[in-house]
Amino acid sequence: MILWLNGNLLTAEEARIDPIDRGFLLGDGVFETIRLQGSRPLHLTQHQARLRDGAALLGIPIGWDDAVLGQAIADVARAAGLAHAAARLTLTRGPAQRGVLPPAEPRPTLLITAGALPPPPPPAHAIIATSTRRNAMSPLSRIKSLNYLDSIIARREATGRSTDEAILLDTRGHLAEATAANLFLLIGDRIVTPPVEDGALPGITRARLLASGLAEEGRLWPEDCARASAAFLTSSLGVRMLARIEDRILNLDHPAFDTVRRWWTLDSKS
Amino acid sequence: MILWLNGNLLTAEEARIDPIDRGFLLGDGVFETIRLQGSRPLHLTQHQARLRDGAALLGIPIGWDDAVLGQAIADVARAAGLAHAAARLTLTRGPAQRGVLPPAEPRPTLLITAGALPPPPPPAHAIIATSTRRNAMSPLSRIKSLNYLDSIIARREATGRSTDEAILLDTRGHLAEATAANLFLLIGDRIVTPPVEDGALPGITRARLLASGLAEEGRLWPEDCARASAAFLTSSLGVRMLARIEDRILNLDHPAFDTVRRWWTLDSKS
Numbered sequence: 001m002i003l004w005l006n007g008n009l010l011t012a013e014e015a016r017i018d019p020i021d022r023g024f025l026l027g028d029g030v031f032e033t034i035r036l037q038g039s040r041p042l043h044l045t046q047h048q049a050r051l052r053d054g055a056a057l058l059g060i061p062i063g064w065d066d067a068v069l070g071q072a073i074a075d076v077a078r079a080a081g082l083a084h085a086a087a088r089l090t091l092t093r094g095p096a097q098r099g100v101l102p103p104a105e106p107r108p109t110l111l112i113t114a115g116a117l118p119p120p121p122p123p124a125h126a127i128i129a130t131s132t133r134r135n136a137m138s139p140l141s142r143i144k145s146l147n148y149l150d151s152i153i154a155r156r157e158a159t160g161r162s163t164d165e166a167i168l169l170d171t172r173g174h175l176a177e178a179t180a181a182n183l184f185l186l187i188g189d190r191i192v193t194p195p196v197e198d199g200a201l202p203g204i205t206r207a208r209l210l211a212s213g214l215a216e217e218g219r220l221w222p223e224d225c226a227r228a229s230a231a232f233l234t235s236s237l238g239v240r241m242l243a244r245i246e247d248r249i250l251n252l253d254h255p256a257f258d259t260v261r262r263w264w265t266l267d268s269k270s
Numbered sequence: 271m272i273l274w275l276n277g278n279l280l281t282a283e284e285a286r287i288d289p290i291d292r293g294f295l296l297g298d299g300v301f302e303t304i305r306l307q308g309s310r311p312l313h314l315t316q317h318q319a320r321l322r323d324g325a326a327l328l329g330i331p332i333g334w335d336d337a338v339l340g341q342a343i344a345d346v347a348r349a350a351g352l353a354h355a356a357a358r359l360t361l362t363r364g365p366a367q368r369g370v371l372p373p374a375e376p377r378p379t380l381l382i383t384a385g386a387l388p389p390p391p392p393p394a395h396a397i398i399a400t401s402t403r404r405n406a407m408s409p410l411s412r413i414k415s416l417n418y419l420d421s422i423i424a425r426r427e428a429t430g431r432s433t434d435e436a437i438l439l440d441t442r443g444h445l446a447e448a449t450a451a452n453l454f455l456l457i458g459d460r461i462v463t464p465p466v467e468d469g470a471l472p473g474i475t476r477a478r479l480l481a482s483g484l485a486e487e488g489r490l491w492p493e494d495c496a497r498a499s500a501a502f503l504t505s506s507l508g509v510r511m512l513a514r515i516e517d518r519i520l521n522l523d524h525p526a527f528d529t530v531r532r533w534w535t536l537d538s539k540s
Contacts, residue, residue: 003289005289012289012290015289016286016287016289017286017287017288017289017291017294018287019273019275019282019285019286019287019381019383020282020383021287021294023294024287024291024293024294024360024362024416025301025358025360025416026297026416026418026419026422027296027297027416027417027418027419028418028419028422031295033368057423058419058422058423058426059426086368088295088368090294090295092294097385098303098356098358098385099388099450100418100421100422100425100449100450101425101426101429102422102425102426111289113289113290115367115368118369131409132407132408132409132410133405133407133408135403135405135407135408135420135441137402137403137405137441138402138403138405138420138423139401139402139423140402140419140420140423145419146294146295146296146297146419147297147417147418147419147420148296148297148298148370148417149296149297149298149328149410149415149416149417150405150408150410150417151370152296152298152328152370152372153327153328153408153409153410155370155371155372156328156329156371156372159371171405171407171441171442179370180369180370
């Protein structure tokens with residue numbers, strides 16, 4: 001595997017993360033996952049904007065402009081030589097002496113990798129996580145930070161309950177999102193997704209689907225899962241149907257979902 | 271610097287964290303900070319128990335027993351050759367392929383470092399953070415995980431407001447803790463610290479001080495800061511007085527604090 005680390009194309013074996021990198025010690029950073037068509041990153045402008053928003057919130061400078069990063073992603077993708085791949089950009093505050101307080105002059109770490117896109121997953125059985133909650137009162141809920149343990153805990157709960165996915169509630173009990181994807185429920189003839197104020201990450205596929213007019217934001221509660229006739233998840237890697245949420249069996253052939261799937265196929269070529 | 275990484279004593283330059291380590295990519299791990307007296311770690315049994323509790327909650331196996339880890343800490347401390355030092359143990363789920371779901375057979379990373387103990391800091395001016403909240407509804411609030419960004423955000427807020435420290439509230443508005451230390455307020459003749467249910471990390475110095483009978487747990491609200499006559503913070507590295515919380519000027523010479531300071535000096539020799 002060839003990756004890009006702070007300006008250099010390296011083999012995975014050559015690449016070294018410093019043991020005092022704050023990404024490793026404190027989860028002090030942000031990331032993006034970007035779908036590739038050949039070596040072309042999809043919706044790169046939005047991903048770069050979100051990376052910069054997250055870095056700005058944390059006060060992590062990015063010493064490379066978007067053109068350099070776009071080229072680096074293409075270089076890594078070309079070296080991977082995959083027709084269907086995903087890239088990941090990981091930005092951390094870099095190596096520093098111990099302590100919570102960030103260094104005055106950070107030397108950030110920026111890593112770009114690419115790997116095979118997983119095959120389209122089958123419809124998922126999701127639970128509503130009881131092991132943890134999303135914190136919509138933290139700005140972290142609105143950026144794609146490296147602090148991913150709540151999602152990991154919820155996904156482990158799903159696995160422990162012999163299911164595929166978990167839906168997290170925020171601390172007030174609203175539906176927020178799945179462990180690495182936004183949630184959409186079909187209720188009546190409306191496709192509804194939780195608002196960012198309720199702990200939903202502002203996903204890029206989510207934003208595009210909202211902009212298309214096919215879906216809308218709305219506050220959702222666990223009871224709404226029992227009212228939904230169909231449901232799906234979106235991430236930058238694709239759209240995944242939900243076959244069940246807890247005991248509620250969902251419609252996998254609803255025409256509304258065909259519309260969304262057609263939209264997504266077109267959107268991922270744009 | 272000599273460190274211990276997965277069983278090997280290495281120089282810092284030799285040590286390499288894999289770019290696909292889940293500690294680096296997802297903050298997937300836990301840590302401990304341990305004060306050393308020469309090469310002897312203080313309260314090692316409690317630190318090891320907390321590390322194992324956190325690892326168990328996350329489902330990360332630890333392939334070394336406590337005796338090996340204790341020896342490793344002593345070896346790293348001896349190599350550092352410092353009279354007053356602190357060790358850090360960092361445990362992650364290790365390298366893995368992409369995705370939130372942990373690998374079925376993780377190969378965890380365990381890193382032990384030691385560095386100079388910072389000199390006793392002067393009394394701090396603390397603010398009550400408005401930038402973020404602790405999430406007491408996540409089990410992460412009860413373990414020392416690598417997901418440290420809420421504390422980093424609050425500490426940056428303190429710096430931005432020309433102060434030293436920040437006190438975080440939980441999502442319901444209770445006082446929880448400072449960015450890397452537990453909070454104690456002297457109210458009347460009682461020394462009170464927030465309960466774990468309100469987002470306080472179960473700190474080891476905190477637990478020992480509670481066990482000594484000098485302090486007690488109790489729910490605290492921001493208004494209690496204005497009622498407090500004195501306040502201090504505890505961590506595994508020591509006790510720090512607060513000179514102010516927001517505009518409230520606190521007593522730095524209260525006899526109750528002399529008692530705590532004497533207790534701590536004795537306790538850190540035990």
